[in-house]
Amino acid sequence: MNYRIPVGVFDSGVGGLTVAQEIFQQVPEATIIYFGDTAHVPYGPRSKEELIGFADKICQYLIEQGAQVIVDACNSTSAVALEFLKEKYHDVPIIGVIDPGVETALKRTRKKRVGVIATEATINSDAHKKAMGLVAPDVLVAGQSCPMFVPLVEGGQVDSPAALEAAEKYLAPLMALGIDTLILGCTHYPFLAPVLKKVLGDEVKLVDPARETVRRLKEIVAAISRQEKRSGEHQYVVSGDPEVFQQVGNRLMNDYRIPGVEKVELDWGD
DSSP: OOEEEEEEEEESSSTTHHHHHHHHHHOTTEEEEEEEOTTSOOOTTSOHHHHHHHHHHHHHHHHHTTOSEEEEOOHHHHHHTHHHHHHHTTTSOEEOSHHHHHHHHHHHOSSSEEEEEEOHHHHHHTHHHHHHHHHOTTSEEEEEEOTTHHHHHHTTOTTSHHHHHHHHHHHHHHHHTTOSEEEEOSTTGGGGHHHHHHHHOSSSEEEOTHHHHHHHHHHHHHHHTTSOOEEOOOEEEESSOHHHHHHHHHHHOSSOOOOOOEEOOOOOOO
């Protein structure tokens, strides 16, 4: 029997699949319980209180399903809810995606001019600026919200004319500032990387926080690897339409397939 460590991963929709793919590659001993909160996507326009509430209910569900580690694969909730989650669920390691992105960008920038594209909630939180300020206050961090990107990815329109038009609009102010590094501050955005590169050219390095985030996960999994494990396959659950999630997810994940998706009903308190 193949024993694995259950790892919870959550996001507002399919964006966290970029993190899931990285887990498949770096941490094969993990079995993923993926929660896509597609009933509430996009998270960008949501209030801090709403985001904390969503993340709280999802983490509670993942822990009930046996998750021994949780990856908050959503920048919006990582920005405003992570500390709350860590304090409430202190017995379960919870990893966010903000700090890993900032640390990677700091290693790559040469001009000390870093751009961040993210949802409105993440940009308004100034989470990346604050994180960078703690380790490298001399680095300029410029943020740009991209409200059209998540709907485009959730609709599977990652290589559409609309995606290119939106990218040109959103990236223009950052390019005018002379950035040489761009943090993809939403886990949906790596699916738009070809379009982003087309607009930015080769001079600007893209930072996908997923790799560094999962490197941290790997260290945690290694520390608990001698504890009790369980057998099982990867699970995908959503709060919205499971068929749409499966269809779009399989279209986006070239090397992996989503065999099935279950819809779950949580008590959101609304």
